[in-house]
Amino acid sequence: MSSEKPSLEVCLSPALLHLYNTAGSVVVIIDIFRATSTITAALHNGAASVIPVASVQDCIAIGNSLPNSLTAGERDGKIAPGLQHGNSPLEYPTDFVQGKTLVLTTTNGTRLLHMVKDAAQIVIGSFLNLSVVCDYLLAQNKNVLLGCASWKDKYNLEDTLFAGAVVSRVGHAFEVNCDAARGARHLFNSTGGSNFINFLRDSSHYRRLSAYGLEEDMEYCVTPDKHPVLPLLQGDRIVAVR
Ligand code: MLT
Secondary structure, three states: OOOOOOEEEEEOOHHHHHHOOOOOOEEEEEOOOOHHHHHHHHHHOOOOEEEEOOOHHHHHHHHHHOOOEEEEEEEOOEEOOOOOEOOOHHHOOHHHHOOOEEEEEOOOHHHHHHHOOOOOEEEEEOHHHHHHHHHHHHHHOOOEEEEEOOEOOEOOHHHHHHHHHHHHHHHHHOEOOOHHHHHHHHHHHHOOOOOHHHHHOOOHHHHHHHOOOOHHHHHHHOOOOOOOOEEEEEOOEEEEEO
């Protein structure tokens, strides 16, 4: 076996995805506020699976055809008309979501998921499952791309901060020859590694969501390791591997 380390790179926006070779890699999808946090929380709380879909129309059609499913998602941070539930990790406690399939469509997170075509594995990453994701990446011995869902292709701080947390934890085991990864690590280090919400209050999506009274959601989304579960894409569904 070669002693060369696999590579670790960060893609800061879906608009840059074409610049990266994802074939055979592990791709971590990151949408801290809030899609990947919601997926992680719902699966840890017992959801049978999450089906990420691109459009509200598809979400409703799939939801109608699947017994024991819920349609959920947002557009521009608000529950999309026609869907039953939103994109809040707090909406899916165990007594509500246990055994159900969440059919989810969001502005950025589920979109990026559908853009990655040839990865060996797609993983859902969030602060809520930070350690589980890092342990998984260390165990794979494969190239890794940390993919930030960003906001409508524009850079965002919360996804970059999480990417930096991962680079800082696992970077020693990889060849990190990527300035986006170095920059993300610097950003993470600048926070001192804690109190992320203070840092993120001055971010565009924090401002956008706080205008809808969703501060509690965002505080929840930056709680490390609250939901230790490994959500992996298998076929068209995301399932929990514990
Ligand atoms: C997204 O996928 O765009 C987000 O998760 C938006 C949100 O609900 O905050």
